Amino acid sequence: MGLFKNYVSQTRKPQGFLGKMMLSGMNPGHARLADWGLTHLPDMAPAKVVDLGCGGGRNAGALLKKYSTAHVTAVDYAALSVEKAKAYNKGMIAAGRCAVEQGDVSNLRFTADTFDLATAFETVYFWPGLETCFAQVARVLKPGGWFMICNESDGTDATSLKYEKIIDGMKTHTVEEIEAALKAAGFSELKSDHHPGKPWITVLARK
Numbered sequence: 001m002g003l004f005k006n007y008v009s010q011t012r013k014p015q016g017f018l019g020k021m022m023l024s025g026m027n028p029g030h031a032r033l034a035d036w037g038l039t040h041l042p043d044m045a046p047a048k049v050v051d052l053g054c055g056g057g058r059n060a061g062a063l064l065k066k067y068s069t070a071h072v073t074a075v076d077y078a079a080l081s082v083e084k085a086k087a088y089n090k091g092m093i094a095a096g097r098c099a100v101e102q103g104d105v106s107n108l109r110f111t112a113d114t115f116d117l118a119t120a121f122e123t124v125y126f127w128p129g130l131e132t133c134f135a136q137v138a139r140v141l142k143p144g145g146w147f148m149i150c151n152e153s154d155g156t157d158a159t160s161l162k163y164e165k166i167i168d169g170m171k172t173h174t175v176e177e178i179e180a181a182l183k184a185a186g187f188s189e190l191k192s193d194h195h196p197g198k199p200w201i202t203v204l205a206r207k
Contacts, residue, residue, distance in 0.1 A: 027058035027088070030152070033200055034059045034121050037150030038066060040193055040202045046070050046116035050140065052105050053077075053123025057085025060100070063119065064092050071096075073115075075103040105133045110140040118147045125151070125170050130178065134185035141207045147187065149178060149203045157199035178203050 046067055051060045054074035063072050072092075074085050085100045092098035103109055106128050118137050127133040137147050153160030155174035164170045173181075175192045178201075182190060187205035194201050 027056040030055070030122055031058065033152050034062060034150065036195065036200060037119075037121060037148065037202050038062060040150075040191075040204060041066075041117070041148060042146060042204070044117065044146070048115045049073070049117045049119070050075060050110070050115045052118060052120045052137070053126070054085050054100065055081050055122070057081075057088035057100065059119065059121050060085060060098060061089050061092070064089070064097060070116075072098050073110075074098065074100045075105070075108075076100075077102060077104050105136060108136045108140050112139050113142045114140050116142055116145050118145070119150070120148070121150045122152055124149055124178070125153070125164075125172055128169075130173065130181035131184045134181050134187065138186045138207050143207060145207045147182075147205045147207070149201075149205075151201050152199065154194060154199040154201045160199070175201055175203060179205075 047070060049063050049067060049070050049072045051063060051072060051074045054060050054076045057074055060072050060074035064070070074089070076082050076085065079102060082100055082102045086093060089098045089100065093100065101109075118141055120137075124130065124133075134147075141147060151173070153172045155172045155177065160172045164172050175194070179190050179192065182203070182205045187207060189206035191204040192201065
């Protein structure tokens, strides 16, 4: 149980050998969920996008493909994730279309009204206080900007609730809880969707 707990806990902040193992499976493991989430984004042509809790960088890469003229900034608080995301997107970084930074969602270092779109795939489970972090996202979004959250768990599925008990600092959230925190942080025009056959959810909010 100790080794298993140490391994699955790497989803929160990958470190060391186990962290590298977790990251190696994260990009392909979450690809179907992320691609489903991407279909929910509104018709837009953002100039600047930020992917928060970027993990291995695959979703930042997908955003770069979806929005062929956008600049995408990928952010993660784990140094190992930043390293992996930089390697994954090295071509786009060299082309000047992508940047990968280490950062904390509870205290984003970007100036206000910077981004047209913010995304968070499989990460808000570990954010230290949804209202505080969502308020930071709202601050760095331009007026009218969109924020999309995409989770594998709807906050009620048995598997995720099991992992919540194993992984320190993990908290799954229902759509209702996420929407309430978004409203408290100043977001409006909320939209949500639940996958018909899985506990996957997306929540869209506009500043």
